[in-house]
Amino acid sequence: MPASPPTRTLADSVAAGDERALARAATLLEAVTAEGRSLLKALFPLTGKAMIIGVTGPPGAGKSTLVDQLIGACRAQSRSVGVIAVDPSSPYSRGALLGDRIRMQRHHNDNGVFIRSMATRGKLGGLAQATLDLALLLDAAGRSVIFIETVGVGQDEIDIAQLADITVVTLVPGMGDDVQAVKAGIMEIADVFAVNKSDLPGADALVQAIEFMQTLGERAAPGHSAPVCKVKAIDGAGIPELWAAIQKAFDAKGKQDAFTGVWEIRLREHLRETILCDLPSETLSLYASRVARRAEDPYSAVAGLKAEMLASRK
Numbered sequence: 001m002p003a004s005p006p007t008r009t010l011a012d013s014v015a016a017g018d019e020r021a022l023a024r025a026a027t028l029l030e031a032v033t034a035e036g037r038s039l040l041k042a043l044f045p046l047t048g049k050a051m052i053i054g055v056t057g058p059p060g061a062g063k064s065t066l067v068d069q070l071i072g073a074c075r076a077q078s079r080s081v082g083v084i085a086v087d088p089s090s091p092y093s094r095g096a097l098l099g100d101r102i103r104m105q106r107h108h109n110d111n112g113v114f115i116r117s118m119a120t121r122g123k124l125g126g127l128a129q130a131t132l133d134l135a136l137l138l139d140a141a142g143r144s145v146i147f148i149e150t151v152g153v154g155q156d157e158i159d160i161a162q163l164a165d166i167t168v169v170t171l172v173p174g175m176g177d178d179v180q181a182v183k184a185g186i187m188e189i190a191d192v193f194a195v196n197k198s199d200l201p202g203a204d205a206l207v208q209a210i211e212f213m214q215t216l217g218e219r220a221a222p223g224h225s226a227p228v229c230k231v232k233a234i235d236g237a238g239i240p241e242l243w244a245a246i247q248k249a250f251d252a253k254g255k256q257d258a259f260t261g262v263w264e265i266r267l268r269e270h271l272r273e274t275i276l277c278d279l280p281s282e283t284l285s286l287y288a289s290r291v292a293r294r295a296e297d298p299y300s301a302v303a304g305l306k307a308e309m310l311a312s313r314k
C-alpha cells in the first residue's frame with residue numbers, strides 16, 4: 001500500500017532531519033497505529049546507516065551514566081545521537097525516566113541528541129517491536145549513533161538488547177565478582193564488556209573473571225572473544241577506549257555480513273509479537289482451559305489458534 005499524502009509529508013520531514021516531525025513520528029509509532037506502520041515502510045529504505053548500540057546490565061550498574069559519556073564521545077566526533085531508554089523498573093514521570101533525564105540533561109539543549117523513554121504500560125509484550133521501530137525511525141532521521149539502554153534482567157529484556165547491532169554488557173565489581181551469579185544469557189550476547197565503577201575494589205578481578213569465562217565453551221574459538229574495557233563512567237575514565245572498542249566491533253561485524261544474523265533476531269521478534277498481538281487473550285485462555293481439562297491436546301489447540309488467527313485477518 002503506498003503511503004497516504006500526510007504520511008508522505010511526515011516521512012519527508014523526518015528524512016530531512018526535522019526535529020518536531022521526528023517527535024511526532026515517534027509518538028505515532030508508540031501508539032501502534034496503521035499510520036505509524038506505513039510511515040516506517042516509507043522510511044525503511046533510508047535506514048541501515050546508523051550504528052545501533054544496546055547497553056544492558058543489572059540495575060544500578062551505571063548504564064545511564066555510561067550512555068551519557070558515550071554521547072559525549074559521539075558529539076566530539078560531530079555524530080548525531082538518538083537514545084532509547086527501556087527500563088520498566090524505574091519510576092517514570094510523564095513517560096520519561098526521572099534519573100536518566102537528570103543525568104542526560106547536559107545534552108538536553110543539544111539538537112544533535114534526541115532522547116526518548118519507552119513507556120512500558122506495565123508489561124513487556126510488544127516492547128521489542130516498539131523499540132526496534134523507534135530505532136529505525138531515528139536511523140531514517142539521520143541519527144548516526146543510536147543507544148538502546150535496557151536492564152538485562154529478564155529474557156524479554158535480553159531479547160530487546162539483541163535487537164542492536166552491537167551489545168555492550170555493563171557489569172560492576174561486587175555485584176558480579178562471581179560472574180556465575182550473573183544470568184548466563186546476558187554474558188553470551190556481549191560484543192563488548194564494560195566493567196564500570198573501576199574505582200571500586202575488585203575491578204581487575206572481574207575483568208579477569210570475564211576473560212577467563214570467555215575461554216570456556218563456545219566463545220573459546222580464537223577471535224570470538226569480546227573485548228573487556230575497564231571504565232569509570234562517573235568521570236569518563238576509559239571511555240575513549242570503550243568507544244574505540246565499540247566502533248571496532250561494529251566494523252568487524254559489517255565485514256562479515258553478520259547483519260543477516262541481526263535481522264534474523266529482529267524478524268523473529270517481530271513475528272512473535274505480531275502473532276501474539278493478533279490473538280485476543282480471552283481466546284488463548286479459552287484454549288488453555290480446554291487443554292487443562294484434557295478436553296483438547298495442546299497440538300490440536302495450537303492448530304485451532306492458528307486457524308482462528310487466519311480467520312480474524314479476513
Ligand SMILES: Nc1nc2c(ncn2[C@@H]2O[C@H](COP(=O)(O)OP(=O)(O)O)[C@@H](O)[C@H]2O)c(=O)[nH]1
Pocket residue numbers: 057058059060061062063064065066099196197198199200231232233234235
Ligand atoms: N563509584 C562509581 N559510581 C558510579 C559510576 N558510574 C555510575 N555510578 C553511579 O551508579 C549509580 C547508578 O547509575 P545509573 O547510571 O543510574 O545506573 P543504571 O541503573 O545502570 O542506568 C549512580 O548513583 C551513579 O552515579 C562509577 O564509575 N563509579
Ligand SMILES: [Mg+2]
Pocket residue numbers: 063064065087100149
Ligand atoms: Mg538507567
